[in-house]
Amino acid sequence: MENNRLTMRDIPSIECLLGLLINQPELGNFSHDIIVDRLRFVVNEARDKLRENQVADVSLNHLVNRVKSELLTLGSCSLRKVVNATGVVLHTNLGRAPLGKSAVHMVNAIMSGYSTLEYNVTTGERGSRYAHVVDKLCALTGAEDAIIVNNNAAAVMLVLSVLAKEREVIVSRGQLVEIGGSFRIPDVLKQSGARLVEVGTTNKTHIADFEQAITDHTAAILKVHTSNYRIVGFTAQPDDKALVLLAHRYGVPLVEDLGSGTFRNIEVNGWHEPTVSECLASGIDVVTFSGDKLLGAGQAGIIAGKKEYIKMMKSHPLLRAIRIDKLSLASLEGTLVDYLTGDVCKDIPVQYMLSRQSDDLREQACTLANRLQPLRSYGWSIEVVPLISHAGGGTLPEVEFGSFGVSIMATDHSAAMLEKALRRNSTPIIVRIQAERILLDVRCLAVEDMVIIEAACNGIAKGEIL
Numbered sequence: 001m002e003n004n005r006l007t008m009r010d011i012p013s014i015e016c017l018l019g020l021l022i023n024q025p026e027l028g029n030f031s032h033d034i035i036v037d038r039l040r041f042v043v044n045e046a047r048d049k050l051r052e053n054q055v056a057d058v059s060l061n062h063l064v065n066r067v068k069s070e071l072l073t074l075g076s077c078s079l080r081k082v083v084n085a086t087g088v089v090l091h092t093n094l095g096r097a098p099l100g101k102s103a104v105h106m107v108n109a110i111m112s113g114y115s116t117l118e119y120n121v122t123t124g125e126r127g128s129r130y131a132h133v134v135d136k137l138c139a140l141t142g143a144e145d146a147i148i149v150n151n152n153a154a155a156v157m158l159v160l161s162v163l164a165k166e167r168e169v170i171v172s173r174g175q176l177v178e179i180g181g182s183f184r185i186p187d188v189l190k191q192s193g194a195r196l197v198e199v200g201t202t203n204k205t206h207i208a209d210f211e212q213a214i215t216d217h218t219a220a221i222l223k224v225h226t227s228n229y230r231i232v233g234f235t236a237q238p239d240d241k242a243l244v245l246l247a248h249r250y251g252v253p254l255v256e257d258l259g260s261g262t263f264r265n266i267e268v269n270g271w272h273e274p275t276v277s278e279c280l281a282s283g284i285d286v287v288t289f290s291g292d293k294l295l296g297a298g299q300a301g302i303i304a305g306k307k308e309y310i311k312m313m314k315s316h317p318l319l320r321a322i323r324i325d326k327l328s329l330a331s332l333e334g335t336l337v338d339y340l341t342g343d344v345c346k347d348i349p350v351q352y353m354l355s356r357q358s359d360d361l362r363e364q365a366c367t368l369a370n371r372l373q374p375l376r377s378y379g380w381s382i383e384v385v386p387l388i389s390h391a392g393g394g395t396l397p398e399v400e401f402g403s404f405g406v407s408i409m410a411t412d413h414s415a416a417m418l419e420k421a422l423r424r425n426s427t428p429i430i431v432r433i434q435a436e437r438i439l440l441d442v443r444c445l446a447v448e449d450m451v452i453i454e455a456a457c458n459g460i461a462k463g464e465i466l
């Protein structure tokens with residue numbers, strides 16, 4: 001092989017390459033040190049290849065272009081918009097809840113300048129960042145008071161640290177949940193300094209199991225929403241009313257980690273997701289839930305419930321370490337305003353997507369299929385198909401939302417090749433593969449997403465995107 005004749009000495013010197021790079025206008029303001037660092041990386045890569053007798057292009061031109069491309073990648077944003085054609089509404093890897101217009105408007109208004117974040121314009125004194133959303137949350141949920149932190153994991157940690165440090169927390173064995181990303185209830189309890197007391201069995205826990213476990217050391221009873229799994233068959237958990245009565249008879253708070261915490265009553269195929277208001281109305285003392293799951297706002301953890309407990313959270317030192325930032329707070333306030341004054345199923349994207357009906361979904365799938373019709377001339381088959389979508393994000397597991405979409409099969413590309421090409425589009429398009437076809441579920445597609453899909457498919461068919 002010709003490559004075998006190349007040796008280390010054929011690699012141009014750093015000085016020589018640097019001289020060529022320094023004056024490249026598109027590298028604008030990259031510092032000398034950063035350019036040299038990337039240059040060394042590229043040269044070392046070439047050396048390693050030669051050392052391992054692999055094919056390596058060590059021409060000046062190639063190496064300069066490699067460094068340029070490394071620098072341009074470094075200088076551009078990797079976090080970017082994608083088109084979610086998976087039908088999974090709260091896709092954890094794709095950023096969970098997209099924000100509604102009011103939330104986006106609020107974030108825009110707050111992010112580039114100063115704001116009333118912790119300033120009370122009526123008194124001219126220091127204000128509370130929580131004050132912006134507490135009244136709204138209380139009005140929407142019936143809570144006496146609330147506090148907001150960074151996410152629900154932090155909310156659970158704060159509640160347990162405040163209420164149960166060095167004391168016992170009783171949890172049913174059927175609810176010792178692991179949510180993705182290493183959030184496991186037994187570990188969170190341990191970290192907060194509380195001692196876990198497991199009661200009942202995996203499938204059945206009775207009220208008597210809780211009662212027998214209550215001692216002088218009991219700090220709280222914790223209920224955990226089994227967000228991402230369901231125990232079916234011969235199962236039992238005491239209802240909220242009975243647990244509330246028991247907890248209060250012994251003077252211990254009943255806390256619930258609700259996970260997603262919906263405000264809107266969601267009924268699908270006989271499944272009813274308990275709302276935050278229902279939980280609080282049943283007498284549960286403190287509930288925690290996420291801002292960016294079914295609520296449809298930005299990342300946040302909301303703790304709502306009885307004044308006496310929320311007050312204790314407000315003065316705990318952990319609060320400062322996990323406090324919500326102003327952009328998430330702005331998105332939460334904008335979203336809450338929509339819940340109070342807007343049309344929830346229109347204005348909150350997550351709720352809109354979950355409440356879409358089959359006629360509407362079928363019509364959108366037909367529109368998308370029509371746009372893609374010209375691809376038939378390349379031998380592609382384009383069909384409107386019924387699909388099943390899921391809420392995702394560890395919410396409403398097993399609940400199937402009937403949906404529609406477009407299935408594509410190309411004669412000149414395998415489904416895996418198509419999926420990869422769409423994923424590598426300038427705006428990545430994320431799809432599912434089933435039976436050698438790619439499936440585009442329309443549930444989460446905006447009108448502008450359909451234009452992106454059409455352009456990408458045309459590009460792939462013409463061989464412009466690989």
Ligand SMILES: *Cc1c(COP(=O)(O)O)cnc(C)c1O
Pocket residue numbers: 151152153154156177179183224225226227228257258259260289290291292300301393394
């Ligand atoms: C999702 C979830 C969490 C974690 O919430 P984040 O907002 O992602 O931190 C905790 N508990 C339950 C039951 C959940 O479903």
